[in-house]
Amino acid sequence: MNDQSLDKLIEALLEGDQARAVAEASILRNASIDNEVLINQGIEKAMGLLDTKCTLEQFNLLEIMLVGRAVMGVIKTLYPDFPPIATRGTAVIASLEGDVHDLGKNIVKTIMSAKGYRVVDCGKDCPVEKLVDAAVREGAVIIAISGLITSIVPLVRQVVPLARTRGVTKVKVLAGGAALKQATADLLNVDYVADSVFDGIRFLELPREEIR
Amino acid sequence: MNSLDRIQAALSFGKPDRVPVIAQVFGHAAVLSDVSLGAYVRDGELLANCQLKALSRYGYDAVFALMDSGVETEAVGSSLTYRTDMYPYVEQYAIADAREVDKFSMPDPRRSGRMPEVLKAAQVLRRELQDEVLIVGCVLGPMTLAMQLMGPEKTLFLAADEPDLFAGVLDFALEVAVSFGLAQIEAGAHLPLVFDPSASPAVIPPQFFREFVLPRTKRLFSALKSGGSFANWLHIAGPAEAIFPFYPEAGVDIANFDYCIDPLRARQILPRTCLDGNIKPLSFVEATPNDIAEDSASLLELFSPHGGLILSSGCEIPLEAKTENVVAMVRAPHARS
Helix, strand or coil: CCHHHHHHHHHHHHCCCHHHHHHHHHHHHHCCCCHHHHHHHHHHHHHHHHHHHHHHCCCCHHHHHHHHHHHHHHHHHHCCCCCCCCCCCEEEEEEECCCCCCHHHHHHHHHHHHCCCEEEECCCCECHHHHHHHHHHHCCCEEEEECCCHHHHHHHHHHHHHHHHCCCCCCEEEEECCCHHHCCHHHHCCCEECCCHHHHHHHHCCCCCCCC | CCHHHHHHHHHCCCCCCCCCEECCCCCHHHHHCCCCHHHHCCCHHHHHHHHHHHHHHHCCCEEECCCCCCHHHHHHCCEEECCCCCCCEEEECCCCCHHHHHHCCCCCCCCCCCHHHHHHHHHHHHHHHCCCCEEEEEEECHHHHHHHHHCHHHHHHHHHHCHHHHHHHHHHHHHHHHHHHHHHHHHCCCEEEEECHHHCCCCCCHHHHHHHHHHHHHHHHHHHHHCCCCCCEEECCCCCHHHHHHHHHHCCCEEEECCCCCHHHHHHHCCCCEEEEEECCCHHHHCCHHHHHHHHHHHHHHHCCCCCEEEEECCCCCCCCCHHHHHHHHHHHHHHC
């Protein structure tokens, strides 16, 4: 396979053009290119380029949403009946009780799914207990919390201690969102405060270690 | 000098007796008065009384006839959920299909939803404070109101997929903002703050702002100024630096700048626009009065020869802010005068 044969797919994905990305993926499949190649060398490459773009320039939710939608559209085309098996582990995600904003959370969910994580969405206005219960039930290796209001800070601090009492010790806890980004990981009692979804994913891809 | 004179001096880069300070105390005023937020955002008189008590407690230069970001969308037809201890939020968005935006009638600020209560708050505050303290109302900017009318994801996808339809929703939002803003001025507000966090470059690219939001913000400010607004105050929180260069064209007199923006950079980009900011909101909860005093002193020092500063938080003072931290910011300019 020519290295350039996926360029049009990657370009369409980066432009957030779902219709064109799906069309390009269909053309490549008809040319007998494996789904695995399309995922690993097409979608993965596009996500990597988006990551670089978000690191170098100021990212905005609109562009990330459009790329995320295009990626999910291609994945649905490649796997119409069953989604591909998530290989990078399970994440549970929520906006905590009192916080009803979920735009940021939904974007994180889309991008993490596109990157190969299985994401269990506990929704917005979610009690800490419900989030930790979901982490236990689903065997999560990641708990991700999105927050747009400062009043949830005390709730964020409860997540790690509650997870410990429930025997969850090998989970990484991440926080992000406009309000939580104002705080340090120590203040929130989490492993990492992510500046963006890609910053969070980079942290997750570091070697796994036990919860503090 | 009274507060209005002081703010006027900051606006014109003159010499106020001290730098004006506006703590963005909205729902925190309810917490101070031991009133539930659910009641505060539904009763204009109660809101005004809480604001007056907060003013008396802190002694800053502006009060706010401001409820929450659900007032306009509720008046158009969205259903909101109210709770005792948090701001209401949209349960069901008014506009399900952007093609139907023409069928929606404009809300009447004197009759629709809680708009009359906002007007009542402005009226009570003006009656009590006259022209001594700045009375600030609030309208949502077109981008934020569009999202509140349709839901954020739907609005953003519409903007990308069907820009003409999206522009129709923005135009409707603009009309609502003009009508509500003018009614607030008539009721007693010196100015309606234009709150448009969804227009931040964190949400939409700057070129999108320039194409869709800027022309409508310009029209909004032009209408408000013609209606007697004391000044045009634009509040876009977050990393808004990339759109600052558009502010003079939009007619912005006061630009909010959030904690994540370098004050010096903001001043360089907007050398003749009065800036309000930019103490980190979370610091009012987590830091000490000394920390706040130091941050305030740095800002005051930085703007000292130049002028054009209203000392403030980068965004809303959190509901759970420590009072001593708000006091520390309010006192900071007094210490230098």
